[in-house]
Amino acid sequence: MHWSTVLCIASAWSPLIGKAIASHGDDLYAFSDCVYQCEQVTCHNNHYYEFQWRFRNILKDEPDFEFKYYNGDWEFDSIPLPLHLRLLGWTCELNCDYQCQRIIHQMRKDNNEELYQYHGKWPFLRVYGIQELVSAIFSVGNFYVNWLGFKRVFGLMKDKKLDPRLTYANYNVLFLAVVSMMAWTFSTIFHFRDYDLTEKLDYYFAGLTVLSGFHFIASRLLGLFEPGRVYSRISLGAICVGAYACHVYRLVNDWSYTYNMQANIAVGVLQNGGLGLLVYSLYSKFYAEEQAKKASHNGIEKENIMNEPANLSFLKYTSLRRVILPSFYANSPKLYSLYPLLLSTIVMLGMSLEVFDFPPFFFDLVDAHALWHLVTIFPAYYGWFDWLVWDINENILEKAKSD
Incomplete structure (x- = not known):
């Protein structure tokens, strides 16, 4: 080929x-919750998001309130992003997605769980x-x-x-x-x-x-x-x-x-x-030439034929x-x-x-x-x-x- x-x-x-297999990583609740938390805290400056989680028992009867898991151990990049990231088109939302891929990937690796792709790609370390x-x-x-x-x-x-x-x-x-x-x-x-x-x-x-x-x-x-x-x-x-x-x-x-x-x-x-x-055609052509050459040397000793330059x-x-x-x-x-x-x-x-x-x-x-x-x-x-x-x-x- x-x-x-x-x-x-x-x-x-x-x-x-x-x-x-991309959906396996994309559909993880931990991943979606991580992205939501990162965007609330860093992109939207929603500092009361943490308190929503703490008072979830009070708000659980609110029909329009959607709870997202909060993890205080998750750390995210501060805004604004460094210049080299912005020059390559990284926005706060895209950066949150990347960070959460890395966070969840490392968590699953530490827990010996199956590792998944996200959006059809492995969560590589960004450099x-x-x-x-x-x-x-x-x-x-x-x-x-x-x-x-x-x-x-x-x-x-x-x-x-x-x-x-x-x-x-x-x-x-x-x-x-x-x-x-x-x-x-x-x-x-x-x-x-x-x-x-x-x-x-x-x-x-x-x-x-x-x-x-x-x-x-x-x-x-x-x-x-x-x-x-x-x-x-x-x-x-x-x-x-x-x-x-x-x-x-x-x-x-x-x-x-x-x-x-x-x-x-x-x-x-x-x-x-x-x-x-x-x-195949080239090999056949050169093979035929070799055979013809051998046939033309019927009266010559084999040793002399072998000594001829290729x-x-x-x-x-x-x-x-x-x-x-x-x-x-x-x-x-x-x-x-x-x-x-x-x-x-x-x-x-x-x-x-x-x-x-x-x-x-x-x-x-x-x-x-x-x-x-x-x-x-x-x-x-x-x-x-x-x-x-x-x-x-x-x-x-x-x-x-x-x-």
């Missing part, structure tokens, strides 16, 4: 997991107003490795080390990197502060990531990167742009996590089926430091053609963290989603873009020359 597709599917799936610090840091890490990929490919193009006849294909690799960087930018913003707008932008660009990956793989399989396929390129691009516009229009008018997940999975299945076909031209597009298990994958183009399968396997293993979700640990800063973002750093750093450049400028160009 192509790693960017797995990323998008997991991003689409994780909110469904959170939303499914200088940032809601999910570690996820935000790892999102920045993903942005950085995609920037390195972009910089690498752009540098090769600038130095004219990539064949100019396949400029369109090389620009598509750059486009993949740019879309990924935009997606991780909005992921970082979303983990900084969870608003309706930041959440939707995160999902819009995650969807764009998987669609751009589909466009790339489809172009590769259909031979649209080869010279002279201009109208076919335009047609496929128009289909993808139209599909994405309809997708966003559907979500803007009727937001649905279920639809978002289904749409991304559908495109992801097509994309990864295409990637599987591509890897075709390692693909290494000019990458560095062994950015190849996992280089002693295996750098032996031949046949083995290197399988490299995306390893990267996808790593990401799929990381995706299991989203399925087997668990409460945050390490000072309530790290959860499964944060670790998932850590895992997704590795494919982009360890040669995904280099593999794409190799495939374009060796395999596609070779086919174009032979036609």
